[in-house]
Amino acid sequence: MSEADAEAAESTPGKTEVWIEKYRPQRLDEIKGHENIVPRLKQYVDQDELPNLMFSGPAGTGKTTAAIGIAREVYGDDWRENFLELNASDQRGIDVVRDRIKDFARSSFGGYNHRIIFLDEADALTSDAQSALRRTMEQFSNNTRFILSCNYSSQIIDPIQSRCAVFRFTQLTETAIEAQVREIAADQDIEVTDDGVDALVYAADGDMRKAINALQAAAVMGETVDEETVFAITATARPEEVEAMVSHAIEGDFTAARAALEDLLMDRGLAGGDVIDQLHRSAWEFDIPEQATVRLLERLGEVDYRITEGANERLQLEALLASLALEGEGE
Structure with missing residues (x-):
């Protein structure tokens, strides 16, 4: 990128940044729509008694955000060095469990009681990989905590489920999604009509990530985000x-x-x-x-x-x- 391009990007951050990352909650308190889950997670962090966790539920409901929020609150600025994120749908085999997870769990670190391994889409792991994961969770229980994220907890073997505190993330309410959409629109100085907000909420169907992506895409199309623009962008029928x-x-x-x-x-x-x-x-x-x-x-x-x-x-x-x-x- 040239110096002129860099300056242009800095002058128009809303046009270059991915909003789902820019507006991702940084701490547990900032997560919207899960008032029954967040206080329990905060209690684990505050008491320094973090167990292995399993987050199950639909896409875009805050599972990854909650995992990162826990890491930020436990490790502060050092969270990246003590938090390993793997996507099991990309790396489904037993070698991932045997190699990357074990290497991270064995590596030395100081100042904290444990590290966190976050395994996203864990229900995509093969049966053999899950069995290996179970043994790894036992082997490194003294210095490693696992957070597993999945769409369907029924796809996770019982021995792993029994080693985790299970939290079930439901689809976000229309109120939570509307509040976030209006907050982002105000921050980006975007005019969004009431029917545009209603269309975003309808198209999202409980998925906050989908709502924010649709808002950013619709904002590029014109000065005002209205119902017609949202339905066209999201390929959704009225x-x-x-x-x-x-x-x-x-x-x-x-x-x-x-x-x-x-x-x-x-x-x-x-x-x-x-x-x-x-x-x-x-x-x-x-x-x-x-x-x-x-x-x-x-x-x-x-x-x-x-x-x-x-x-x-x-x-x-x-x-x-x-x-x-x-x-x-x-x-």
């Missing part, structure tokens, strides 16, 4: 568009329902999985009879499974709408 598609099918108008699906998939660029997720999230908010909602959810379960197994997304979604339309005609 709830009313999804509801209209389902309503057409339930009323027996398959042609209109199929046209609405065509618009979402082809013109708007949504993936089949995105359509299913939005249908599932909004099903009980649709203005349709309860029995129709039950039928919709039943069909969604079948379609989601078939797509997961490799079936054609568009064909399965059209079959979903067709089955709803056939039942609608029979009523």
Whole structure:
């Protein structure tokens, strides 16, 4: 980078920095939306009684942030030297446990009772690697603490779970995400309309990282972040568009329902999985009879499974709408 480029970057930090890192909470007290978890973690730190920990829950809910927050509070400015972060989805084999983790755990250090090893996406570790990890946790229990992060704790073997204090991170509330979005917008001097904030919260679906990324992407598009910009950036359909598609099918108008699906998939660029997720999230908010909602959810379960197994997304979604339309005609 030239000197002129460097000066330009310094003069416009909001345009060059990644906001999810710039606004990542630095300490446990700054984490939003987990009032039932943060005080317990702080108690471990304050009493210097940190056990092995397991954080499970959806992406973007603060698991990595909590781990780094613990390291910062325990080690202060020395946290990087005493905190090893590994991503198990990239390094899934037993060699990672045998080599990198053991090397770090064995290395000498002074001034602290233990070091912290943070293993992100631990549910991606193979069974053999998890067994090796269990033995390593036992071998270095006197000077090393492990923090494991996973989406599904059921994928972690019981011997590891029993050695950890388990914390389950839930999706962040709409209130927590809205507060963070407005705080960042104010700091960046960005104008965000109320419907723009609502769209960011809807598109995020409990994922703070997704909300912040969407806000930064939308801010680049223009001076004002509004609903239209957010839905375009995030490739998300408006709830009313999804509801209209389902309503057409339930009323027996398959042609209109199929046209609405065509618009979402082809013109708007949504993936089949995105359509299913939005249908599932909004099903009980649709203005349709309860029995129709039950039928919709039943069909969604079948379609989601078939797509997961490799079936054609568009064909399965059209079959979903067709089955709803056939039942609608029979009523």
